[in-house]
Structure formats: C-alpha cells, structure tokens
Amino acid sequence: MDNLFKKIELFILTLAIMSLIVLVCIQFINIKDDNIINTTKFNDGIKYVPLNNMKEMDSGILILKLIDSEQEDIKVLVNGEVVSDFLKKDEIEINVSNNDLIEIDGTRYMEKNTIKVIGISKNIESPKLNTTVSTSQSIEILGKVKLK
Structure with missing residues (x-):
C-alpha cells in the first residue's frame, strides 16, 4: 500500500x-506575439496588450489652439497640474497618458475664450479631433484621455 x-x-x-x-x-x-485580446462582453471593450507593446501605447500627443482670443494667460491642466499655457504662441502640444483629465483654466478673464483640439496622435480615441471648449472665468474640462 x-x-x-x-x-x-x-x-x-x-x-x-x-x-x-x-x-x-x-x-x-x-x-513576440502581437495579438491584442479584445474583451467585449464583460469589461466594456478594455484591451489587453502584450507587455512588449506597452511602451508604444502608454502616451499620446494633443495639439491645442487658442481660437479668436487676445488673452494669453490661459493654462492647460493635466490631472490638475499646469503643463502649458498660451503665453508664447496660440498653439501648444502636450503629452498625455491614458485616463489623464485635460482641463482649460481661463479663470483670469471675464471674456469667453475658446480652445480647439487641432491635432491628435493616432492612438488617441478621446478627446476627438476638432473638439472645442469655451471658458469664461472658469476651469472647463476638455475631456478624459482614452487611448486605443
């Protein structure tokens, strides 16, 4: 036994x-498998990416333009921190990551200021190209970054 x-x-x-x-x-x-597993039923389209592709997909670029405004001290906030402003030129480029919250700070001016997204990298799903946001003595949310 x-x-x-x-x-x-x-x-x-x-x-x-x-x-x-x-x-x-x-x-x-x-x-070296480059397949991406798309989940559709349970995780609302969350994509699982192989680790060797993570470096390529963890950031994107947004190009913002100040439309029809003379005010320059309008700040762009990413997750509540100032990353850029329109002091030197009316077009700025910012680097963003997935789930970053993009806000426009126009609290210094009473007049309406409009900011438009004029360029996005190919891996950004949201905010969309040509999205505009207007601010007048407020901090307005441009959107939450969602990468493809």
Missing part, C-alpha cells in the same frame, strides 16, 4: 514538473 502511494506521488510530481516545463516553453515561443 505504501508503495502505491509513492508511485502516485511520483506520477503527480512528474506530471506537474512536465506541465510547468511545457508552459514555460510555450511562453518563450509566443514572446
């Missing part, structure tokens, strides 16, 4: 080790 348990234990241990070796081999073979 004792011999039977030792044989079963040896069989299970051998099976576990062989399974682990096969799993590691499959992972090394599949290391």
